[in-house]
Amino acid sequence: MTTNENLNKSEFCFDSRPMRRTQTGRPFERRFSLLLVAIFCLLNTAYAQSVSLAGNWRFQVDRQDAGIKEQWFNKKLEDNIKLPGSMLTNGKGDEVTLQTKWTGSIYDSSWYFNPRMEKYRQPGNLKFPFWLTPDKYYVGAAWYQKEVTVPATFGGRHIELFLERCHTETMVWVDGQQTGMQNSLVAPHVYDLSALLKPGKHVITIRVDNRIKAINVGPDSHSLTDHTQGNWNGIIGKISLEASPKIHIDQIQVYPDVTNKQAIVMVAIKGAQAGAAKLTLSATAFNTNKPHVVPPVTRSVLLNDTIITQKFTLPMTANMQLWDEFTPALYKLKVLLQAPNGDKQEKETTFGMRSFKIVGTGFTINGRPVFLRGTVNNCEFPLTGFPPMDEAGWIQQFKTAKAHGLNHMRFHSWCPPEAAFKAADKTGFYLQPEGPGWVNHGTSLGDGRPVDKYMYEETDRMANWYGNYASFCMEAPGGNEPAGRNQVKYLTDMIHYWQAKDKRRAYTGASVGNSWPLVPENEYMVKAGARGLNWVNAKPESDSDYHAAVQKFNVPYVVHEMGQWCAFPDFNEIDRFNGVYKEKNFELFREQLAEHGMADKAEAFLMASGKLQALCYKNEIEKAMRTKGLAGFQLLGLQDFPGQGTALVGMLNALWQSKPYITPQQVKRFCNAVVPLVRMPSFVYKNNEKLKAGVELFNYGNGALKNAVINWVLKDSTNKVIAKGSFDKKDYAVGNCLPVGNIEVPLSGIPTPMRLKLDLSIAGTAYGNDWDLWVFPATQPDIAIDRSRVRITDTLDQETISFLENGGTVFLQAAGKIVKGKEVVNYFTPVFWNTSWFKMRPPHTLGIFCDPNHPAFKAFPATNHSDMQWWDVVNKAQVMHLEDFPGSFSPVLQPIDTWFISRKLALLLEAKVGKGKLLLCSIDLKTDLNNRPAAAQLLSSLINYLLSKDFDPAHAVELSAIQALFTQPSRETWNGYTKDSPDELKPKVN
Numbered sequence: 007m008t009t010n011e012n013l014n015k016s017e018f019c020f021d022s023r024p025m026r027r028t029q030t031g032r033p034f035e036r037r038f039s040l041l042l043v044a045i046f047c048l049l050n051t052a053y054a055q056s057v058s059l060a061g062n063w064r065f066q067v068d069r070q071d072a073g074i075k076e077q078w079f080n081k082k083l084e085d086n087i088k089l090p091g092s093m094l095t096n097g098k099g100d101e102v103t104l105q106t107k108w109t110g111s112i113y114d115s116s117w118y119f120n121p122r123m124e125k126y127r128q129p130g131n132l133k134f135p136f137w138l139t140p141d142k143y144y145v146g147a148a149w150y151q152k153e154v155t156v157p158a159t160f161g162g163r164h165i166e167l168f169l170e171r172c173h174t175e176t177m178v179w180v181d182g183q184q185t186g187m188q189n190s191l192v193a194p195h196v197y198d199l200s201a202l203l204k205p206g207k208h209v210i211t212i213r214v215d216n217r218i219k220a221i222n223v224g225p226d227s228h229s230l231t232d233h234t235q236g237n238w239n240g241i242i243g244k245i246s247l248e249a250s251p252k253i254h255i256d257q258i259q260v261y262p263d264v265t266n267k268q269a270i271v272m273v274a275i276k277g278a279q280a281g282a283a284k285l286t287l288s289a290t291a292f293n294t295n296k297p298h299v300v301p302p303v304t305r306s307v308l309l310n311d312t313i314i315t316q317k318f319t320l321p322m323t324a325n326m327q328l329w330d331e332f333t334p335a336l337y338k339l340k341v342l343l344q345a346p347n348g349d350k351q352e353k354e355t356t357f358g359m360r361s362f363k364i365v366g367t368g369f370t371i372n373g374r375p376v377f378l379r380g381t382v383n384n385c386e387f388p389l390t391g392f393p394p395m396d397e398a399g400w401i402q403q404f405k406t407a408k409a410h411g412l413n414h415m416r417f418h419s420w421c422p423p424e425a426a427f428k429a430a431d432k433t434g435f436y437l438q439p440e441g442p443g444w445v446n447h448g449t450s451l452g453d454g455r456p457v458d459k460y461m462y463e464e465t466d467r468m469a470n471w472y473g474n475y476a477s478f479c480m481e482a483p484g485g486n487e488p489a490g491r492n493q494v495k496y497l498t499d500m501i502h503y504w505q506a507k508d509k510r511r512a513y514t515g516a517s518v519g520n521s522w523p524l525v526p527e528n529e530y531m532v533k534a535g536a537r538g539l540n541w542v543n544a545k546p547e548s549d550s551d552y553h554a555a556v557q558k559f560n561v562p563y564v565v566h567e568m569g570q571w572c573a574f575p576d577f578n579e580i581d582r583f584n585g586v587y588k589e590k591n592f593e594l595f596r597e598q599l600a601e602h603g604m605a606d607k608a609e610a611f612l613m614a615s616g617k618l619q620a621l622c623y624k625n626e627i628e629k630a631m632r633t634k635g636l637a638g639f640q641l642l643g644l645q646d647f648p649g650q651g652t653a654l655v656g657m658l659n660a661l662w663q664s665k666p667y668i669t670p671q672q673v674k675r676f677c678n679a680v681v682p683l684v685r686m687p688s689f690v691y692k693n694n695e696k697l698k699a700g701v702e703l704f705n706y707g708n709g710a711l712k713n714a715v716i717n718w719v720l721k722d723s724t725n726k727v728i729a730k731g732s733f734d735k736k737d738y739a740v741g742n743c744l745p746v747g748n749i750e751v752p753l754s755g756i757p758t759p760m761r762l763k764l765d766l767s768i769a770g771t772a773y774g775n776d777w778d779l780w781v782f783p784a785t786q787p788d789i790a791i792d793r794s795r796v797r798i799t800d801t802l803d804q805e806t807i808s809f810l811e812n813g814g815t816v817f818l819q820a821a822g823k824i825v826k827g828k829e830v831v832n833y834f835t836p837v838f839w840n841t842s843w844f845k846m847r848p849p850h851t852l853g854i855f856c857d858p859n860h861p862a863f864k865a866f867p868a869t870n871h872s873d874m875q876w877w878d879v880v881n882k883a884q885v886m887h888l889e890d891f892p893g894s895f896s897p898v899l900q901p902i903d904t905w906f907i908s909r910k911l912a913l914l915l916e917a918k919v920g921k922g923k924l925l926l927c928s929i930d931l932k933t934d935l936n937n938r939p940a941a942a943q944l945l946s947s948l949i950n951y952l953l954s955k956d957f958d959p960a961h962a963v964e965l966s967a968i969q970a971l972f973t974q975p976s977r978e979t980w981n982g983y984t985k986d987s988p989d990e991l992k993p994k995v996n
């Protein structure tokens with residue numbers, strides 16, 4: 007066919023914006039004997055050429071925004087800088103001060119007013135708690151300038167200036183002549199300089215402006231906010247001049263058709279010339295062990311317009327290889343253009359043959375059901391402040407995620423660079439980039455603001471530049487949680503736009519929390535609601551799921567930002583943040599801990615809180631996997647979030663490094679493509695009960711499991727086998743809630759309190775899972791107490807005080823009577839996100855810490871962190887604030903306070919008071935003990951300890967400090983001081 011075919015606009019995404027430019031080699035052998043032939047070919051075959059502009063540039067900051075008026079494009083700039091890079095990576099910008107106007111909302115601005123924070127507001131000691139601190143800071147216009155030499159081979163060719171990623175708005179001048187302005191957070195800025203760049207020397211001047219101006223995507227959008235990457239000014243990635251023939255390939259878009267074993271290829275040719283051009287398409291599998299060369303397709307195209315778009319059908323044959331998370335087979339497509347005048351150009355793109363579809367309430371990949379196990383990428387790159395522009399950096403991140411059992415990543419209100427898509431393609435990872443906006447906090451979507459048009463333009467650019475990548479499976483073009491009275495209509499129209507334009511991926515309007523309005527046209531939902539653990543009001547179990555939350559939807563439901571369980575800071579990280587961002591927030595938290603006399607507890611608090619965090623993630627992920635009809639989840643997050651008050655929610659830190667309390671292998675036990683699961687009503691039992699567990703399988707591996715044997719074993723704390731068994735060999739299809747069988751074990755043979763472990767494994771595979779269970783005696787023996795020597799009471803009255811002062815031993819059960827510490831809310835579950843961002847919303851603690859070998863726990867199976875046996879002991883237990891106690895005092899059982907305050911708290915303490923000895927407990931050890939076997943056992947253990955010679959408190963405490971716990975409120979409490987951030991620090995928003 008020699009003429010342009012009519013395109014079906016409802017099927018294909020295509021416009022005239024430029025796509026990737028890939029340099030290719032010259033088509034001749036480099037041998038001296040063929041030198042004349044080579045020169046002839048070079049002059050007559052115009053392949054793409056590239057001149058790198060990386061290196062030294064002249065530079066000047068434009069603080070007064072005077073550069074355009076004063077025509078800086080016609081002067082020699084005064085400073086120097088290296089590109090690719092940012093002002094920050096080059097040490098440029100202003101010193102960070104108390105008056106720095108940040109890009110990002112400060113929900114809790116009490117730091118600016120709190121007298122205790124005064125020393126951190128001093129020059130030379132600035133330590134902000136709400137995000138990382140950059141070495142320098144600058145928001146505004148900056149100018150970059152370079153003298154370039156255009157080679158003679160560029161003469162008469164199409165020449166473009168390629169700026170792979172800029173932040174944010176660019177304007178370009180060549181020899182003082184302006185060539186235009188571009189503003190994109192998601193794609194390269196490409197300028198056509200053909201008319202201005204003749205062979206020889208030229209001066210290119212670029213003005214980069216990183217202010218939020220008329221187009222406001224939201225100051226908290228991760229595409230630019232200081233909460234994560236920082237609002238940097240610069241140019242990163244590839245910076246070059248690209249030359250191609252006058253008649254050249256402008257775009258290639260590939261639309262896999264797996265069903266028909268073919269790929270539809272759209273090629274746009276730019277440039278007018280009389281005659282017909284010849285196009286040859288060839289594709290080769292390049293990253294698999296199975297060679298596959300696709301037969302080439304050749305066609306003539308009549309050049310009758312400036313832009314000609316040609317549709318090709320590329321038969322992939324019966325040898326077609328499919329792309330997915332298990333076998334990420336890729337093809338390299340080469341398109342050779344021969345113009346009527348003899349010029350040639352070859353352009354490459356990669357693609358994968360995959361079909362990512364929605365079937366009912368789930369997703370399929372190439373017809374096989376897939377369950378998304380994802381994390382949210384928030385553009386956390388503290389060493390540079392901007393994302394990696396090389397594949398290696400992204401491959402490492404995706405491999406780390408896969409090592410933790412994940413197969414999916416959502417990019418919260420930003421779109422990564424091309425290197426991320428290349429890396430995800432090669433590692434087999436499903437991506438959901440988003441339009442680069444959290445259009446909220448001073449802006450809105452759908453209300454006629456400039457951002458409305460911008461989000462369409464940006465998502466167009468995303469499709470044009472990255473649409474061929476197999477990993478680009480999903481998209482939220484509206485970004486994250488927008489504001490706007492008309493957002494539903496806007497997002498509905500946007501979904502319709504993309505459904506008509508490009509069917510290569512699935513679309514949801516925006517990723518949202520639970521209170522956002524529903525968009526009925528969403529092809530799938532990314533929504534909160536089907537998440538969380540109800541452990542505040544009900545005992546932990548592994549029987550419930552989220553079916554009630556998802557059953558009302560008839561489209562796939564992906565859980566929005568699941569998890570958000572916090573752990574205590576790891577102060578060993580501080581020295582690792584040796585790039586452009588520093589953990590001054592961690593330095594502040596470390597000093598706060600030391601001021602409260604607990605510097606030596608930092609490591610213990612990290613490990614204990616981390617174990618609880620991991621326990622919560624395990625149970626929430628398993629609960630999701632037990633939910634029929636759920637399509638997947640997106641954790642927030644596998645890694646820490648360094649902003650929004652400092653959200654230490656990750657099992658990895660913000661550098662994507664493991665934390666010391668859990669390994670990837672341990673995570674992969676409960677988060678994997680195949681996971682055995684159990685449904686149990688409880689993790690805590692009496693020894694007159696039976697362990698009853700229903701076993702089921704979560705199987706989203708690379709197909710059905712054939713003739714699988716699932717084994718189970720129950721062991722005690724000495725590793726002795728109590729019971730074991732195997733389930734009959736059978737096949738398991740792809741899916742979840744697949745019934746395996748039942749386990750029933752009498753627990754009567756366990757006379758003493760003990761931890762058990764139930765382990766499931768699939769024979770011949772690495773798949774397995776395990777759970778800790780706890781067994782306690784059904785009844786507690788009576789303990790004889792000498793009332794003349796020991797007093798057990800719930801009241802610190804004068805009689806009890808006299809008993810103590812005269813050398814008596816007192817067990818004071820103070821549950822419900824504590825005043826000092828009453829404001830601290832303690833649950834079994836830890837802090838959610840962080841207490842700063844939510845202005846001290848409960849809970850305020852991060853689990854408990856204790857020495858399990860302390861003699862108080864001799865008859866109680868203690869762990870040094872919150873595990874299931876602690877639930878009925880510590881959940882909602884009132885805490886004591888020990889602000890009047892000696893600095894060196896350590897309680898027996900200590901809740902770990904939020905790191906923003908680090909108060910010394912206690913649930914159980916012992917002390918010498920006068921001549922007597924006191925055991926003081928604020929845990930309820932009286933109520934409903936028949937149904938609280940752990941609490942009953944702890945009470946028994948404490949009484950036995952009280953009566954033993956082991957009870958010999960090391961610390962002496964004044965009676966007045968004990969009395970203050972019952973009579974005086976805390977002096978040190980959280981105070982917000984203001985309901986707003988300081989006016990002078992607010993960025994101007996539109």
